[in-house]
Amino acid sequence: MVEYVRLGATGLEVSRLCLGSYSFGEPIGRSAWGISEDVCRSLVRTAVEAGVNFFDSANVYSRGDSERILGRAIAEFADRAQVVIGTKVHTPMRKGPNAGGLSRKAVLHEIDASLERLGVDYVDLYQIHRWDPITPIEETMEALHDVVKSGKARYLGASSMAAWQFAKAQHAAERHGWTRFISMQDHYNLLYREEEREMIPMCIDQGVGVIPWSPLARGVLAREWAVRTARTDGDPWVDSLYEDASPAVVDAVGKVASDRGASRAQVALAWVATRPGVVAPVVGATRVEHLAEALAAMALRLDDDEVAQLEAPYLPRRHEVW
DSSP states (O other), X not given: OOOEEEOSSSSOEEESSXXXXXXXXXXXXXXXXXXXXXXXXXXXXXXXXXXXXXXXXXXXXXXXXXXXXXXXXXXXXXXXTTOEEEEEXXXXXXXXXXXXXXXXXXXXXXXXXXXXXXXXXXXXXXXXXSOOSSXXXXXXXXXXXXXXXXXXXXXXXXXXXXXXXXXXXXXXXXXXXOOOEEEEEOBOBTTBOGGGTTHHHHHHHHTOEEOOBOTXXXXXXXXXXXXXXXXXXXXXXXXXXXXXXXXXXXXXXXXXXXXXXXXXXHHHHHHHHTSTTBOOOEEOOSSHHHHHHHHHHTTOOOOHHHHHHHHTTOOOOOOOOO
């Protein structure tokens, strides 16, 4: 069974592992590794039975099918009062004006659409998927505050932006008495640690929970550097994310895993799960075995020497801001 921790400086209890649903839904576009609803149901059921209560999605995943599938599975296998459902808004869901972004119109439209797809009255965590450089942040934060006050979301979160942008959003909310973000879902793993410079220290200082996406670097940390998979070949973004990363980091993961008698994925996940500020990594399993492996990683405790081995080969990289 998993442990439970508070999400940021709130009373909300979440499992130390969050099941992501990026792969939920038949293959569409970049998600060439999409999985059927039957497999998705098995993943959710396994997670719930193990004690996982934290589930993450986004309106754009599989063009809405991820939310639909996740909602049906949670209704079948979980107690809605105990689970924490997160989803996101930003990416256009259709063509034409006002199709995406974080305008008041977009936010208020997309929360209703997400609730309908999920089949719920509210989400526990409503997150902005990216920063919107066009819409004034005051407009976005007021709209998000109204979503919370309407009862359609319990808490707010953000994802993947510069620390100064996140600070600006939090300041706008505080200045006007609006709801602040309680979580940051950022890109963080052994191959990408630039968030340690500003974002994670700020989150620790401000009581914001960090819930990293891609803790296994899109699977790159779970295998030898040169090995290709359907995910790698079907998602050019994998190569662009890690083309300037150090293969020596992957080698170090393999060495520690071999010495510990654990899998590479377990070692990489155990590292990120115990980093300062991290509450719950978001794991996107595509098979029940992957989820079981991730759950086992939550019990793996790396010693100081092992952590040093894993971190030593890292080389500074370009900081990503989308």
